[in-house]
Amino acid sequence: MSSESKRKYEFMVGAEEAPDFLAKIADGMRQGCLSIGDVELVFDGFKSLSLSFKESVGGYKAKVKLKYAQPDHAPDCECPACKAAQEYGIGKEGKPKYGSLKKRMKSDFKAIHQALRNGALPGGDVMARFIEDSRVMCTYPGKGDEYYPQYLEAVDAFAVAVEQGDLQAATARQNDLYQRMQDCHDEYK
Numbered sequence: 001m002s003s004e005s006k007r008k009y010e011f012m013v014g015a016e017e018a019p020d021f022l023a024k025i026a027d028g029m030r031q032g033c034l035s036i037g038d039v040e041l042v043f044d045g046f047k048s049l050s051l052s053f054k055e056s057v058g059g060y061k062a063k064v065k066l067k068y069a070q071p072d073h074a075p076d077c078e079c080p081a082c083k084a085a086q087e088y089g090i091g092k093e094g095k096p097k098y099g100s101l102k103k104r105m106k107s108d109f110k111a112i113h114q115a116l117r118n119g120a121l122p123g124g125d126v127m128a129r130f131i132e133d134s135r136v137m138c139t140y141p142g143k144g145d146e147y148y149p150q151y152l153e154a155v156d157a158f159a160v161a162v163e164q165g166d167l168q169a170a171t172a173r174q175n176d177l178y179q180r181m182q183d184c185h186d187e188y189k
Helices: 015-031 080-088 098-117 124-137 145-163 167-188
Strands: 003-014 033-036 039-042 046-056 059-070
Touching: 003 015, 003 039, 003 098, 003 124, 015 033, 015 046, 015 059, 039 059, 098 124, 098 167, 124 145, 145 167
Parallel strands: none
Antiparallel strands: 003 059, 033 039, 046 059
């Protein structure tokens, strides 16, 4: 029986940049991976790829979704499919691996910050994933337990501001959220 792991990415792409973005994706598929900013797209071993563009302020919101199949190989197998699934897969207790979760949250937080900087509220998918990931992140013991309650309060306040469509409040709550995150990372990173 094989398991499956998924990765989702969101990028803001200017209208004039969209053809170049698609060309970069095609080149990345030929090469097996692609770096966009600090996000690494791994195409080796993917089972399915989904790409969409939705009109947004200043261009498009591009979404890239990759699914990787985890074949029935030895646990230490180094084939591209196994490596990708291990990197982005599920760890103990059915939770995402801590490192993978942190990478995804960093990518999502960057997309949220970029949307707010561009004068737009972050999209529903990235917001929902970031909020859910924040709650999951706060279940890992020994990674900043004493900071979790304040961080979760900041997450809730940020979510409310976005739900209410209040760009100014969302930006202020995102800054507060960033500070809470930095407080924890200063001690535990």
